[in-house]
Amino acid sequence: MNIIIAGASFPCGVRELGNVALQYGFTPTFIDHPHNAASTDAALATLRIETGLPDDVALPAGLFLPLLESWVSEGRKLPEHAMLQFDKRAATISRSKQALSATLAEAGLSHVRRFRVGTVEEALRVASECGYPTVLRSDTGYSGRGIWVANSADDLRDFWDRQSRERASADYVEMRSVLDADEDELIIESWLAGDEWSIDCVVGPIGTYLIRVCEKVTTIVAGRPVTLGYRITDTADLLEELRQAIERWCRVIFHAGLVSFACFDIRRHPNGDLVPLDFGVRLGGDSIPLLVRHAGQSRNAYAAALDAALTNDPRRMCPLRAGPAIVHAFARQSGTFAGLAVLGQGEVIHSRPLGFVIRKTEGVPVHRRVGTVLTHFRSCEEFYSACHSSSDWIQVNLS
Numbered sequence: 001m002n003i004i005i006a007g008a009s010f011p012c013g014v015r016e017l018g019n020v021a022l023q024y025g026f027t028p029t030f031i032d033h034p035h036n037a038a039s040t041d042a043a044l045a046t047l048r049i050e051t052g053l054p055d056d057v058a059l060p061a062g063l064f065l066p067l068l069e070s071w072v073s074e075g076r077k078l079p080e081h082a083m084l085q086f087d088k089r090a091a092t093i094s095r096s097k098q099a100l101s102a103t104l105a106e107a108g109l110s111h112v113r114r115f116r117v118g119t120v121e122e123a124l125r126v127a128s129e130c131g132y133p134t135v136l137r138s139d140t141g142y143s144g145r146g147i148w149v150a151n152s153a154d155d156l157r158d159f160w161d162r163q164s165r166e167r168a169s170a171d172y173v174e175m176r177s178v179l180d181a182d183e184d185e186l187i188i189e190s191w192l193a194g195d196e197w198s199i200d201c202v203v204g205p206i207g208t209y210l211i212r213v214c215e216k217v218t219t220i221v222a223g224r225p226v227t228l229g230y231r232i233t234d235t236a237d238l239l240e241e242l243r244q245a246i247e248r249w250c251r252v253i254f255h256a257g258l259v260s261f262a263c264f265d266i267r268r269h270p271n272g273d274l275v276p277l278d279f280g281v282r283l284g285g286d287s288i289p290l291l292v293r294h295a296g297q298s299r300n301a302y303a304a305a306l307d308a309a310l311t312n313d314p315r316r317m318c319p320l321r322a323g324p325a326i327v328h329a330f331a332r333q334s335g336t337f338a339g340l341a342v343l344g345q346g347e348v349i350h351s352r353p354l355g356f357v358i359r360k361t362e363g364v365p366v367h368r369r370v371g372t373v374l375t376h377f378r379s380c381e382e383f384y385s386a387c388h389s390s391s392d393w394i395q396v397n398l399s
């Protein structure tokens with residue numbers, strides 16, 4: 001039987017995923033789009049560089065494992081007679097925040113209440129009923145694009161106009177293309193303040209297992225939520241609460257018996273329950289795979305998770321060390337990027353190219369991400385403080 005690892009450029013150690021699959025009689029095929037070819041290991045066995053899923057890959061029996069949103073979109077196009085196992089229903093739910101909430105609501109589970117709106121007047125009416133702060137977001141989207149947090153009716157009117165202009169931007173058009181999204185509906189929901197977590201998990205025939213749990217720090221800049229960093233946590237009570245929550249969610253989202261990766265962004269509802277803000281049938285990005293591989297030390301936690309799902313044995317999972325973190329660096333004024341310097345513990349794992357130009361948008365403060373630092377914090381309090389004061393220890397050089 002084949003296993004199609006789609007998104008071979010994803011930095012989770014795809015070769016090790018293939019090695020695990022080989023142990024259980026699968027024949028791995030690695031595939032990715034031409035625009036990702038430069039960041040894909042050309043020495044991978046059975047590597048295919050394709051714009052989509054050709055019939056000789058899509059039709060034979062096997063397991064389809066997408067690692068990138070673009071390949072989730074390709075999986076949704078699989079013909080009904082294809083024998084490749086992929087949860088198209090879960091993938092469709094992942095494309096709509098409203099569908100996620102509706103699916104959980106139908107199962108009697110706590111969820112974020114969301115309301116589709118078509119006009120600014122309708123948005124203002126719903127927001128007044130939900131209360132401020134309120135979130136205006138695209139029903140389909142990722143990476144914070146199309147999301148605005150309004151503290152008042154005046155804010156909401158302003159953000160409604162801005163999101164209309166944002167939809168015409170190249171970044172937004174690219175996102176819609178990646179998601180293969182036809183509709184572009186807007187949603188109003190209440191802003192959930194407080195702690196946030198980001199998780200990866202693997203869904204198997206008899207259960208769902210946590211791969212990693214990260215504390216996630218965000219802030220609001222000019223009405224937009226901005227992610228500041230992630231830290232691996234192993235707090236026992238929290239992990240058990242999250243494990244139980246994702247078990248409940250995945251039972252109603254995924255078809256029983258299928259194997260899939262999944263990621264969730266989670267906050268706490270005012271009633272005390274954990275609720276997912278968003279989810280995907282893939283692994284989380286944003287430099288998190290490098291963080292996970294660092295925290296796993298000598299073992300690949302993603303490969304261990306696939307091993308556990310294929311054998312229905314959670315003992316094969318790879319526990320991660322608590323404390324490793326990534327913190328994003330931001331330029332707070334316009335200029336030409338000239339590099340990063342870490343004033344303390346940490347290693348730059350990603351940065352903009354030298355000469356990258358940071359431009360100011362009229363009426364909006366400059367807050368442009370220019371790099372990411374891999375580091376370590378002994379506590380979540382130390383991590384939160386460092387994220388909010390990153391300019392004190394990550395020096396952004398501009399010319």
